[in-house]
Amino acid sequence: MTEPQAPSPQSRVYDVCIVGSGAGGGMAAYALTKAGADVVVLEAGEPWDNAKDSAMLTWPYESPRRGRSTKERPFGEFDACIGGWEIPGEPYTRAPGTEFAWWRARMVGGRTNHWGRISLRFGPYDFKRKSRDGLGDDWPISYDDVAPYYDQIDRLIGVFGSKESLANEPNGVFLPPPLPRCHELLVKQAADRLHVTCIPARLSILTRPLNGRAACHYCGQCNRGCKVNANFTATNVLIAPALATGKLTLVTNAMAREVLVDTGGRATGVAYIDKTTGTDRRVRAKVVVLAASALETARLLLNSTSSRFPNGLANSSGTVGKYITDTTGTDVGGFIPKMMDHVPHNHDGVGGMHLYMPWWLDNAKLDFPRGYHIEVWGGTQVPSYGFMGGIHRYPSGGGYGKQLKDDYRRYYGATIGFSGRGEMIPNDGSYCEIDSRTVDRWGIPVLRFHWKWTDHEYKQVKHMQETFRALIAEMGGQVFSPMPTAEQGYGIAAGGVIIHELGGARMGDDPKTSVTNRWCQAHDCKNLFVADGGPFVSQADKNPTWTILALSMRTSDYITDQMRKGAP
Ligand SMILES: Cc1cc2nc3c(=O)[nH]c(=O)nc-3n(C[C@H](O)[C@H](O)[C@H](O)COP(=O)(O)OP(=O)(O)OC[C@H]3O[C@@H](n4cnc5c(N)ncnc54)[C@H](O)[C@@H]3O)c2cc1C
Numbered sequence: 001m002t003e004p005q006a007p008s009p010q011s012r013v014y015d016v017c018i019v020g021s022g023a024g025g026g027m028a029a030y031a032l033t034k035a036g037a038d039v040v041v042l043e044a045g046e047p048w049d050n051a052k053d054s055a056m057l058t059w060p061y062e063s064p065r066r067g068r069s070t071k072e073r074p075f076g077e078f079d080a081c082i083g084g085w086e087i088p089g090e091p092y093t094r095a096p097g098t099e100f101a102w103w104r105a106r107m108v109g110g111r112t113n114h115w116g117r118i119s120l121r122f123g124p125y126d127f128k129r130k131s132r133d134g135l136g137d138d139w140p141i142s143y144d145d146v147a148p149y150y151d152q153i154d155r156l157i158g159v160f161g162s163k164e165s166l167a168n169e170p171n172g173v174f175l176p177p178p179l180p181r182c183h184e185l186l187v188k189q190a191a192d193r194l195h196v197t198c199i200p201a202r203l204s205i206l207t208r209p210l211n212g213r214a215a216c217h218y219c220g221q222c223n224r225g226c227k228v229n230a231n232f233t234a235t236n237v238l239i240a241p242a243l244a245t246g247k248l249t250l251v252t253n254a255m256a257r258e259v260l261v262d263t264g265g266r267a268t269g270v271a272y273i274d275k276t277t278g279t280d281r282r283v284r285a286k287v288v289v290l291a292a293s294a295l296e297t298a299r300l301l302l303n304s305t306s307s308r309f310p311n312g313l314a315n316s317s318g319t320v321g322k323y324i325t326d327t328t329g330t331d332v333g334g335f336i337p338k339m340m341d342h343v344p345h346n347h348d349g350v351g352g353m354h355l356y357m358p359w360w361l362d363n364a365k366l367d368f369p370r371g372y373h374i375e376v377w378g379g380t381q382v383p384s385y386g387f388m389g390g391i392h393r394y395p396s397g398g399g400y401g402k403q404l405k406d407d408y409r410r411y412y413g414a415t416i417g418f419s420g421r422g423e424m425i426p427n428d429g430s431y432c433e434i435d436s437r438t439v440d441r442w443g444i445p446v447l448r449f450h451w452k453w454t455d456h457e458y459k460q461v462k463h464m465q466e467t468f469r470a471l472i473a474e475m476g477g478q479v480f481s482p483m484p485t486a487e488q489g490y491g492i493a494a495g496g497v498i499i500h501e502l503g504g505a506r507m508g509d510d511p512k513t514s515v516t517n518r519w520c521q522a523h524d525c526k527n528l529f530v531a532d533g534g535p536f537v538s539q540a541d542k543n544p545t546w547t548i549l550a551l552s553m554r555t556s557d558y559i560t561d562q563m564r565k566g567a568p
């Protein structure tokens, strides 16, 4: 379905060249081809088709690894997404003292082949945080500018949820949410008693058929790729229909090296490596859209040097690679005795949580700014290699033979855990730059990361830990791990580990302090756009992909409009 086509002759000039086919690039390819543009997508990874390639419904015993992870599939051998923290031949470096990890996908559809599909809109406050607490910066656009695009992607892609009319958690065009499962009902009861808002989750999984796609049959294996495409991947929901228009040329194994510009400073196309032969190639286009993921886009811009742009393309402000953020995160899990020896019953559900807890508190009464939401996990899933995280953590402490088998049955499903996902405020100590001493296997200079958490993030994560422990105690449970100390950063995950990295090409009205304008168009190069997380001004306490999709659709509409007028 997403088979590549042969690259067109070098002489061909496309309307638009898009780098990357993940959430941002996939949406741009979909919207621009539907609008009639002649589009080429350069994708560094290989083709994928959920219907053919997914390992959905494979039993663990069908593999000698029993689902254990491989190097190119760190989330398990049945996972759909090819990529990981380390990609052979594609290093990155860290400044001394920096803890940062960079997760990259290398396949058509990018990270949307695995993602958790938690699909949250940013709220009105999230676009104007500086005006509310004086920290970071406001976006040049507001919720009202993006809302019509959120509505369109809700209708196009599908998302379940419930209309709660909360101040900063906007309602969407929701499909009905699935009912809570047993462990989630316990969580809901405990959350209600502790006055923590707990509502149906918002995931881009179809609970009703939509736009020719089937509804979910609750096999709970979303991360393996859904053979019936009931969940969202850019691969089958955006790239495949874009190919069906006949207007898209998809070039896989094409590693973009730099954006090419003419002497007037306009982008003329993209230079890339054909990974199958190692040869240098070029593609020409009237408009270039970068959607290689936020940090890879910063790398491409910084590596696109010329006599006119010696510090990198679109970087006259010096802010390419700056103001990068990741979601703050920490997890706590526990054993819930009242769930032991459960009566077998139907636990079927989507491959993700059915409930979640949006930010519910007032910062005026707290010692940290911004907030976090809580993701819920636990209960029963198809057992795989390493399931239950080790039987030694349960009261029996491990064992052998019949007793061990009985204990597995007794404790199976008696675990509940919480993951906090919060807002980091951009700071001067967190940025990426080119490490001119290190190149990848194709000779392209790599990124070096600098990362710093501030007290804002540490205090927020301490609050997460305390809340999760209180919830587990309220359920009568026993937490698996002791409260992390201040010296341990209260258990904060290292930068990049939550895989929500944003920024590096932030938008703004002032070209002296931002890379792109409110349309994600480079201030310095009018036919160059960014359609991934690069233009984000702030992180919000939401997962970012629904906003990446909405902004990419908005930018694509703008490009279409400008092309019809003879620009950009
Ligand atoms: C385990 C996991 C769970 C997640 N859960 C959630 C969630 O629940 N909710 C949420 O909102 N987000 C989640 N995310 C994050 C989400 O996947 C990303 O925000 C989203 O995919 C970003 O879209 P993108 O288009 O910017 O990048 P990607 O989806 O990563 O796509 C970038 C594409 O560009 C290609 N590329 C990179 N460099 C080059 C180059 N030089 N030349 C050509 N092509 C290139 C890559 O191969 C890739 O296909 C999760 C991510 C992971 C890994």
Ligand code: SF4
Binding pocket: 056, 205, 206, 215, 216, 217, 218, 219, 220, 221, 222, 223, 225, 226, 227, 228, 229, 230, 231, 349, 350, 351
């Ligand atoms: S749980 Fe639903 S959406 Fe996920 S893989 Fe199974 S059928 Fe597809």
